[in-house]
Amino acid sequence: MEVTFRKIQKEDMRHFKNWGKHDDPRFFQYNFEYDSQMEYDAWYYSKQRWIFRKVYGLFLDDHPVGFITLKHINYIKKTAELGIAVDPNHLSKGYGTKMLRMYLDHVFDRFPIEEMHLKVSYFNIRAQKSYSKVGFRQVAESYEPFEEQGYKDLIMERFPEQFDLIEGTLYTRFIKMKIDKNTYLTARDQ
Numbered sequence: 001m002e003v004t005f006r007k008i009q010k011e012d013m014r015h016f017k018n019w020g021k022h023d024d025p026r027f028f029q030y031n032f033e034y035d036s037q038m039e040y041d042a043w044y045y046s047k048q049r050w051i052f053r054k055v056y057g058l059f060l061d062d063h064p065v066g067f068i069t070l071k072h073i074n075y076i077k078k079t080a081e082l083g084i085a086v087d088p089n090h091l092s093k094g095y096g097t098k099m100l101r102m103y104l105d106h107v108f109d110r111f112p113i114e115e116m117h118l119k120v121s122y123f124n125i126r127a128q129k130s131y132s133k134v135g136f137r138q139v140a141e142s143y144e145p146f147e148e149q150g151y152k153d154l155i156m157e158r159f160p161e162q163f164d165l166i167e168g169t170l171y172t173r174f175i176k177m178k179i180d181k182n183t184y185l186t187a188r189d190q
């Protein structure tokens with residue numbers, strides 16, 4: 001099977017309907033809950049607004065096994081935030097870490113970005129491990145509303161020790177991580 005890393009094109013969107021589904025409600029926000037191809041295409045167009053905001057994917061032959069993108073790009077501070085998701089049918093097989101390395105190579109080699117940031121839930125050890133392996137380091141912790149407020153009851157029922165429901169809003173702890181270009185490139189080229 002051929003593994004490639006490249007920009008996701010509109011024609012690739014038809015393969016996303018073959019993605020698996022997370023059955024853990026803390027990850028429901030990463031499920032594609034779309035019925036029609038038009039909705040997948042709309043997702044693609046929503047990511048194309050900014051020049052850097054191109055979505056890249058890791059492909060197994062034609063199948064996009066994961067995607068990775070930049071958000072909150074700050075051209076003055078030369079910083080950006082990273083977003084990543086792997087097909088739930090292919091979690092924990094090393095694809096996320098591989099894609100992170102390829103994307104950091106790509107962004108730091110070609111774009112005027114000096115620092116990458118991200119925010120990851122405290123409970124999301126799988127993601128934290130992957131980020132640490134490519135060189136991200138923890139810089140802060142925070143306690144904030146969870147990104148997905150749609151499954152509060154289910155989440156509270158299954159993971160009461162990881163969340164609080166305060167005045168109807170679901171809160172959890174986050175870890176903030178970052179990596180700078182020099183550190184990344186020096187470690188990579190050693």
Ligand SMILES: CC(C)(COP(=O)(O)OP(=O)(O)OC[C@H]1O[C@@H](n2cnc3c(N)ncnc32)[C@H](O)[C@@H]1OP(=O)(O)O)[C@@H](O)C(=O)NCCC(=O)NCCS
Binds near residue numbers: 092119126129
């Ligand atoms: C985060 C994500 C991109 C990582 O990609 P991945 O391909 O699944 O991860 P990798 O296989 O590269 O690495 C995962 C690591 O976590 C470990 N791991 C997996 N499940 C784990 C668990 N439940 N607890 C602890 N460690 C776990 C794996 O063993 C591996 O570590 P190792 O290489 O030292 O053995 C992917 O899991 C994903 O899409 N998750 C859902 C969306 C998400 O969480 N996005 C990030 C939000 S900040």
